[in-house]
Amino acid sequence: MAQVVSIHRHGGPEVLKYEEQDVGAPKANEVRIRQSHCGVNFIDTYFRSGLYPVQLPFVLGQEGTGKITAIGSGVTDFVVGDRVAYSTMAGGGYSSERLVDAELAFKIPDGVSEEMAAALTMKGLTAQMLLRQTFNVRPGTIMLVHAAAGGVGTILSQWGAHLGATVIGTVGSDEKASTARENGCHEVIVYSRENFAERVKELTKGELCDVVFDGVGKVTAMGSLDCLRPRGMFVSYGNASGPVDSFSMLELAKRGSLFATRPMMPHYASTRAKRIAMADEFFATLQNGSVKAPPIQQFALQDASDAHQHLESRRSTGCLVLVP
Template sequence: MAKRIQFSRHGGPEVLEYVDYQPAAPGPHEVRVRNRAIGLNFIDTYFRNGLYTPPALPSSLGTEGAGEIEALGSAVQGLQLGDRVAYATAPLGAYSELHVMPATQVVKLPDSIDFEQAAAVLLKGLTVQYLLRQTYEVQPGETILWHAAAGGVGLIACQWAKALGVQLIGTVSSPEKAKLAEAHGAWKTIDYSREDVAARVLELTDGAKCTVVYDSVGKDTWTTSLDCVEPRGLLVSFGNASGPVEGVNLGVLAQKGSLYVTRPTLFGYANTQERLQAMADELFAMLAAGKLQVDIGQRFSLADAAKAQTALSARQTTGSTVLLP
């Protein structure tokens, strides 16, 4: 028997339960990982509240973690018992002491990165990798806008953009978060609680706006984001922190300058073992070179996952948050 977090109905953090369960034996192409640290991400709240639909209820939560392989399927190759691994695109169930997943969804963890670092950085780091290096390959000298720059993904983006010679303007909700984003490499910050974001972007770019805007907030920032994109520029909408964007009028894209919009996901990019490993290798190389630092702002026990999600949704967290079994 082992412990995990599960929910039997959709709702707020109060629906999360800390229960005993019987972990499955790995199938021929699967591994079972003993989690040492678990990543907390906004997508977890989407499954809990019903925005995204889990396979069935009751359901477990979480797709990211790090630990050691404690059981192998009969057909698994290239992995051994005791290997240190991390994962970010596994089936739901990371909020647990033991998690079974396809062997193709784990990456080997370099000795230089500990379990907490891996759980704090892999999903967010892979997200920044595909956004800055694949969805739109940013170039030195470009100016971009990144919403929620003091969050877990945002702080990695600030560092990665700076390493690439890109001027990142980050939106934040307080002076403290502005200082945090700037300390991590943001070129400029905009406090959306006190400033007009679109107007400030115009000032900072001398009226040119941004080649690309990265928006994980969703509904509340949709119009503002469009107003910050230069003609024929790109809006990358990759999250729904304030709710999903609905009722989009494509004609608005023409009115605002023949804009492009995309709604990517990590799973659309890390869709093969080879691509996942290549993306992880680039992320690990950035960490090894000291170009990225992992900022773990909060640690919660697995049993306190509801408290962790409450803090995340209330934007009371900074950097990354990990759950510890």
């Protein structure tokens, strides 16, 4: 039996339930993983709250790491004992042991710890999707990163700076501003006391940005549009403050024929070959030091509700993991 954290109804962190669940033997093309770390991502709160509907009961968690303990028929890429990470939108990650489709698993390369892979795999794949596919960041790009001291924001800032971009970050406090500067941001805006759109205009001497990466959502979306130069791209990839309100397409036209997109991982990492290529590129940034892991805070698996409260408080910097 495995220990899991599941929801039987939607709501706040209090609906998370620590219980046991039978794992069973792996079926064809599956592997069984004894997990050492379970990744915690903001998207987990969307499933918990009902923003992203799921069939209940549902075990939360989109990523984890550990060692393979059993292999189903048809699996040729792995052997028992391999250190692996996985990323999936199907849940099941908040568990001590689980079955995973072998198509979704990656071998963890040398020099990357299981804790690091659990905390960063989904965030790193998201950053690769945003920086390397949704908008091709290159030398000379001016990019704005909201929540630049958070998990994805930290990776976006470091990786963007490594690619030669000028990185402007927004954060909610002076403490987070220091973190953002340490992680690649050339300029940092504390949006709790500054109008970030006006400040971007000042910092860029009116040139504005080529791209805005916005994982905050509702409270920043329209201001993000005001930060873009003509034909710039608004990339909305999260809803930390709530879903983005509907707006007229004319808002894009009058600001200079802007582009707006809402990328989703399944449309970019749609095949195993694409997922492997994305993971390899991200893990390489960890191995060569161009991206350094942000602080990782551990919570016991049974304390997942505390982890969610901490995440949603907006006080956290870096990443969170659960330890079974």
